[in-house]
Amino acid sequence: MSNLSPVYPNRVNIINFIRGVEPREPIDLVEPVREQLALVQKHGLRATWLLQYDALINPDFTDLLVSEADAGQEIGVWFEVVQPLAEKAGIPWRGRFPWDWHAHIAFSVGYTPEERERLADVLMEDFRAKFGHYPQSVGSWFMDAHLLAYLSDRYRIVASCNCKDQWGTDGYTLWGGYWNQAYYPSRLNGFMPAQTEANQIPVPVFRMLGSDPIYQYDAKLGGNGQAVITLEPVYSGKEGGGGIPEWVRWFYDVNFRKEQVSFGYTQVGQENSFGWAAMKDGLIDQVDLLASKQAEGVLKVETLAESGRWFRRQYPVTPAASICALTDWRKEGRQSVWYNNRNYRLNLLNNDGELWIRDIHRFDEQYAERYLDATCPDKNAHYDTLPVVDSARWSNEQTSAGLRPAIYDSEGNAVPVSVQSLETDETVQGELTILVHLKGGHELRIRCADKEIFISTDLPNWGLLLEWGDVLDLPEIRLEPEYIGYVFGVHPYKLGLSGVRTVNRSSAGNRAGRIELRSAGKELQLQF
Structure with a gap:
């Protein structure tokens, strides 16, 4: 038993x-x-x-x-x-x-x-x-x-x-x-x-x-691809890893709440x-x-x-599943929340007061892999899903990509919100609610449900700002009144929008750009 x-x-x-x-x-x-x-x-x-x-x-x-x-x-x-x-x-x-x-x-x-x-x-x-x-x-x-x-x-x-x-x-x-x-x-x-x-x-x-839920996502690229920050006991770099007892205990606490x-x-x-x-040494400790x-x-x-x-x-x-890293073993003020279900995944990062959704990928069972009938021609194999927001791949020296909650000032400029802390609520089966405590006493609530993400707040004149840099492998991104349309490779998909009052797209040169989604009220929805 x-x-x-x-x-x-x-x-x-x-x-x-x-x-x-x-x-x-x-x-x-x-x-x-x-x-x-x-x-x-x-x-x-x-x-x-x-x-x-x-x-x-x-x-x-x-x-x-x-x-x-x-x-x-x-x-x-x-x-x-x-x-x-x-x-x-x-x-x-x-x-x-x-x-x-x-x-x-x-x-x-x-x-x-x-x-x-x-x-x-x-x-x-x-x-x-x-x-x-x-x-x-x-x-x-x-x-x-x-x-x-x-x-x-x-x-x-x-x-x-x-x-x-x-x-x-x-x-x-x-x-x-x-x-x-x-x-x-x-x-x-x-x-x-x-x-x-x-x-x-x-x-x-x-x-x-066992990926580090804060630091693995945007781990540095080198000659052999991304660095490895995982539970494997042979890794013990300054970023973290399974050969560091302090990191291991933090990782267990984060995963096994x-x-x-x-x-x-x-x-x-x-x-x-x-x-x-x-x-x-690392394996015996673990x-x-x-x-x-x-x-x-x-x-x-x-x-x-x-x-x-x-x-x-x-x-x-x-x-649905989640990982909520609400403490940072490196004590650098980061919090990271991952939510997955069979329709999409989302990652929200509090980077010491800077808040953004750094990743959303859509899941679509009709999106065929490259190797279903064909063979991989060389040493580099590639599997992926459908990017909606991808900070790690869409950022460059000029642009920190992502989807950021923002307040629009009197001149119409988007000002990203400032965060004190995150907390989570997993009491509703299959859903995750992230409560974002903002500086100044306001709150932002993000509820991840089956096919929707509900974002609500008591802030006035608020919305979301999506930005991306001029980088390789971007999907086609177009803004429509009720959705953002994407084409990745030859595969089309949409992110539905509800509760959005006005939308705007501007170009930052070449393929870089931004989309502003101003809320019509207290809540807007992203739909899959």
Whole structure:
């Protein structure tokens, strides 16, 4: 019987995935698995072990798991393509090494849909030959919709997991998705939450690694893409990360609050190719803390498959979810609130008194991914959803992009509001209300509902100001009386407007611009 308190609907998966080869440098790949297994079993915790094919066919790994793992451990599959898997499936190997991390070599998107099925068949049948059953969980940094649907329809997997949102890290871009927790993907797009049961793959996909809800979104870009600020224990930079005990405790507090729109979630663990020495201190600290939190009833540690079955029992479609970081571990005055449901995601940031909605992405199950039928041509893979507001991608040196609540002065100039603090209310099922305390005694209320965002205040002459810079990959943006129209690639979509008295668009040169939405009263609505 679980000791999970009903007022703490929080779940954690310990997921350690196992590679059989590391071509970049000599390293002991078995030691981390042995030590990770001893650590979780020392605390009586359940965990999931996802085997890459080269580890699946290596008895150094499988014999260890078979002989040492207790009944609380789940063994599943990590779907990256390696040389022995490709060759057994009759596909010529194109990699530089037996495992080549470039997207068009290691991941399903580098292969035709028919080849993806052949790779899956070899992997699943060889897994069954070793363990006597098909795996229930299959994870990957990213997996195309065709493969995920095939694994669901033919092999009845119950759970999957993929990488956090990031821009270009290791050549992999996943941008605009469900920020955390889990979603049912569209049958046309493995990264896109579906809106209907009919068009969803019935396998919940859990977001991995535990992204910092304040600082990861606009983490700096470098030669290898965005910096990584996550719960992974090998990261301990000045921005934060899972190797810093102070950051870890803050992250647990932020994710595992008493009140949740649906449930709190994170994934703990590390791939073995980092080596035990690099992960040891951080992982031991995190697992010790997990054990104590579970004993307190704050959260439940379970396998990925158990979380998948629970999710499917609870939610016929993707539920709303939130992360509310109302404290800042760096003490720089930042607060960040994420809200997701199957129709959109939103992020609101209080940047030490400066308030703006820095992100809204729309979800549309009809927006097909690039790799549904085609193959990824090179090392850079790209998954996305539909941007409505994207501060991280639309800002440049001249413009800080975003959607800002503002007061219009006597000359008609938009003056952004100044903030004291944020608080949240999650008592209405599936909704999140953010109460913004403004300097001067006024308040702003933002209510995130199923298909609308309601913004209300007692301020006079107020509205919203949307700004964007002259940057690459902007959607087409046009202003109409009752909506803002977008075209991203060739895909059209709208943001409906209600309660807006006057609207205005102006150009700041080239493709940069701004849209002013003046409220007709105390409340305006953004509609999806």
